[in-house]
Amino acid sequence: MSNNKDFDLFRTSDDHEELRAAVRAVAQDKIAPHAAEADELAAFPKASYDALVASDFHAPHIGEAYGGVGADALATCIVIEEVARVCAASSLIPAVNKLGTMPLILAASDEIKAKYLPPVARGEAMFAYGLSEREAGSDTASMKCRAKADGDGWVLNGQKSWITNAGVSSFYTVLAVTDPQGKRGSNVSAFVVEKSDPGFTFGDLERKMGIKGSPTRELIFEGCRIPGDRMVGAPGEGLKIALATLDHTRVTIGAQAVGIAQGALDFALGYVKERSQFGKHIAQFQGIQFMLADMAMKLEAARQLVYVAAAKSERGDKDLSFFGAAAKCFASDVAMAVTTDAVQLLGGAGYVKDYPVERMMRDAKITQIYEGTNQIQRIVMARQLLKK
Ligand SMILES: Cc1cc2nc3c(=O)[nH]c(=O)nc-3n(C[C@H](O)[C@H](O)[C@H](O)COP(=O)(O)OP(=O)(O)OC[C@H]3O[C@@H](n4cnc5c(N)ncnc54)[C@H](O)[C@@H]3O)c2cc1C
Numbered sequence: 001m002s003n004n005k006d007f008d009l010f011r012t013s014d015d016h017e018e019l020r021a022a023v024r025a026v027a028q029d030k031i032a033p034h035a036a037e038a039d040e041l042a043a044f045p046k047a048s049y050d051a052l053v054a055s056d057f058h059a060p061h062i063g064e065a066y067g068g069v070g071a072d073a074l075a076t077c078i079v080i081e082e083v084a085r086v087c088a089a090s091s092l093i094p095a096v097n098k099l100g101t102m103p104l105i106l107a108a109s110d111e112i113k114a115k116y117l118p119p120v121a122r123g124e125a126m127f128a129y130g131l132s133e134r135e136a137g138s139d140t141a142s143m144k145c146r147a148k149a150d151g152d153g154w155v156l157n158g159q160k161s162w163i164t165n166a167g168v169s170s171f172y173t174v175l176a177v178t179d180p181q182g183k184r185g186s187n188v189s190a191f192v193v194e195k196s197d198p199g200f201t202f203g204d205l206e207r208k209m210g211i212k213g214s215p216t217r218e219l220i221f222e223g224c225r226i227p228g229d230r231m232v233g234a235p236g237e238g239l240k241i242a243l244a245t246l247d248h249t250r251v252t253i254g255a256q257a258v259g260i261a262q263g264a265l266d267f268a269l270g271y272v273k274e275r276s277q278f279g280k281h282i283a284q285f286q287g288i289q290f291m292l293a294d295m296a297m298k299l300e301a302a303r304q305l306v307y308v309a310a311a312k313s314e315r316g317d318k319d320l321s322f323f324g325a326a327a328k329c330f331a332s333d334v335a336m337a338v339t340t341d342a343v344q345l346l347g348g349a350g351y352v353k354d355y356p357v358e359r360m361m362r363d364a365k366i367t368q369i370y371e372g373t374n375q376i377q378r379i380v381m382a383r384q385l386l387k388k
Helices: 013-043 045-055 073-086 088-107 110-121 238-274 286-315 319-349 355-366 372-385
Strands: 129-132 144-151 154-164 169-179 188-194 198-200 216-227
Touching: 013 045, 013 073, 013 088, 013 169, 013 355, 045 088, 045 198, 073 088, 073 238, 088 110, 088 129, 088 154, 088 238, 088 355, 129 154, 129 188, 154 188, 169 216, 169 238, 169 319, 188 216, 188 238, 238 286, 238 319, 238 355, 286 319, 286 372, 319 355, 319 372
Parallel strands: 129 169
Antiparallel strands: 144 154, 144 169, 154 216, 169 188, 198 216
16 A cells, blocks of 8 residues: 555545534534424524524635635535535525526626625625426426516516525526527526515415425516616526536535435434344344445445536536536435435334434435436436437
């Protein structure tokens, strides 16, 4: 074995592991205590938000030029993973701040970036992302929300469905058709809409299976007038920007899935060492040990794929689409399997709300659905494979 430091290549850096320890401390002390209550009351975890802002973990991806801490894509994933390990709903604070602002980071003018990124970096505002519509979920290009040029501004009409952190966010990236006669996929533009813009309101809170602390609502635009300088990128480029955003942010959903699964595995490991049946700790049964080994094996494979995808996101590698989709798809399937097994390992105790694995299993499900269902991830992967 060589002592050459170059052989340390395939591992996270000391800085990344120090960051993990710092986030874990905040998550354990300030976020975990409120996780069950946020779920039970379906209430936005304000205490988590305040703790994340106080420690600069609420929007870590924003660059120093805009007042952020400039965490790289892997560091951002580690933040999301560690928060999700104790509270999936809270992990959507850094995750969706990245989702909402990524279109700006990728494509907006300096003026738009200078106006909207610093308040998010300071923790004064959150940023949400409005792509999906009631009749246009997987098929995003069939969206109906319309932005019409009107004098020196734009007027928006239509709706967006299932928007994470709607209502609690001050700013929204909204995708709307600007050229109804134009080519499908090239007739959409991206805009920043502010919560206070006239004609912009929200639907009722969705009543969800999981991530209940994260508010999900419709965005409703009824003659919503916005100034002309709110377009992100060029006219007609909106859908491309929205999909390029997802290439990067699907990796963060992979990280969220890894965190949820790790939280469930950690809890189950503690439980099986305490619980006795047939005169011994259930951890001593080989049937239980094999389950634990499979859970940990799948989880580690998911984590490695997410971290490689994060490195690709940071570098902007050409195969990011494949890796972003693969990381999200694989990690979310693992999260569903691992949390389901964690419930199984706790037996009846796993099925009741006295223990967190019940919540974690419900929370895991959404990672297979949002930012594109896992069927859509497979389409994205196959498309990239067949292009070669
Ligand atoms: C809690 C929550 C939060 C969300 N947050 C946001 C957000 O912040 N911003 C946002 O824009 N959206 C958000 N979404 C929307 C989410 O991204 C969509 O729900 C998702 O993309 C699926 O769209 P759909 O629900 O219309 O399902 P559909 O597109 O109707 O799909 C139904 C089923 O058909 C399958 N399917 C569809 N097309 C194909 C195909 N070509 N081949 C094979 N199978 C196919 C799907 O995989 C799925 O199983 C959120 C959703 C939820 C539930």
